[in-house]
Amino acid sequence: MPPSAELPGFLHSVAPILDRWGYLAIAGVIGVESFGVPAPGQTIMVAASIYAGYGRMNIYLVALISFVAAVIGDNIGYWIGLRGGRRAVHRFGRYIFVTPERLAKAEQFFARRGNRIIVVARFIDGLRQLNGVIAGITRMPWKTFLLYNAIGAAIWVGWWTTVSYLLGANLVTIMEHAHRYKWLAIGLVVAAIGTYVTLHVRHIRRRRARAAAAASIEENPV
Numbered sequence: 001m002p003p004s005a006e007l008p009g010f011l012h013s014v015a016p017i018l019d020r021w022g023y024l025a026i027a028g029v030i031g032v033e034s035f036g037v038p039a040p041g042q043t044i045m046v047a048a049s050i051y052a053g054y055g056r057m058n059i060y061l062v063a064l065i066s067f068v069a070a071v072i073g074d075n076i077g078y079w080i081g082l083r084g085g086r087r088a089v090h091r092f093g094r095y096i097f098v099t100p101e102r103l104a105k106a107e108q109f110f111a112r113r114g115n116r117i118i119v120v121a122r123f124i125d126g127l128r129q130l131n132g133v134i135a136g137i138t139r140m141p142w143k144t145f146l147l148y149n150a151i152g153a154a155i156w157v158g159w160w161t162t163v164s165y166l167l168g169a170n171l172v173t174i175m176e177h178a179h180r181y182k183w184l185a186i187g188l189v190v191a192a193i194g195t196y197v198t199l200h201v202r203h204i205r206r207r208r209a210r211a212a213a214a215a216s217i218e219e220n221p222v
Contacts (some may be wrong), residue, residue: 003162013040013043014029014044015047017050018044023061023065025044025048026044026062026069027065027068027069028069029044030044030045030065030066030069031069031073032038032045032073033073033127034077035073035080035131035132036074036130037129038129040068041069045062045157045161045164047068047164048066049062049164050063050164050168051122053165054162054165062161063146063157063161067154070153070156071146071149071150072131072151074132074145074153076132076148078135078140078145078149079136080134080136080138081134082136082137115144116148116149118135118145119148119150119152119155131149
């Protein structure tokens with residue numbers, strides 16, 4: 001392996017684990033992170049991909065192990081949520097402001113948009129660790145979860161392994177520069193979402209107005 005010093009910034013923290021355990025470290029850390037245990041899964045995948053860029057790991061093995069560990073870990077989280085998550089929410093949820101009513105709303109939300117959430121969850125801290133548990137609690141059909149979770153994991157692994165392998169240690173420098181503009185990026189995203197919601201609501205109101213006008217004409221023909 002290249003010396004740990006060649007992994008700058010936040011990547012340096014996972015270098016000793018990766019140096020000692022190699023591919024097993026990737027599988028273990030990503031696996032446990034995926035069913036809710038706080039662990040640097042994404043970080044170790046990025047570090048391993050940079051190692052692969054030095055020619056000391058195989059990038060295809062890094063990607064394959066990361067994908068399999070992510071899918072298995074998320075499915076463990078799903079079954080944890082399915083078998084015990086609901087009881088835990090009803091018993092302890094009030095202490096973290098998760099009431100049965102809020103859980104019911106989450107179930108309805110997952111029923112409508114759960115597949116999209118599962119696909120993008122891997123890119124969002126917090127959701128990456130708990131999306132399987134939440135899907136299990138809300139009783140999303142397992143086959144649906146498995147399909148969209150695999151798609152999300154493939155995109156997540158493909159993106160980070162490719163970018164990290166190609167950019168190497170320069171990725172950290174790029175991310176540090178990008179961090180300076182995070183609030184601008186968040187503002188643009190919020191503005192885009194606000195614009196979409198406004199246009200969508202306006203479209204719905206116009207459609208309802210046209211439907212009401214058509215119904216009025218049918219009821220009162222000239």
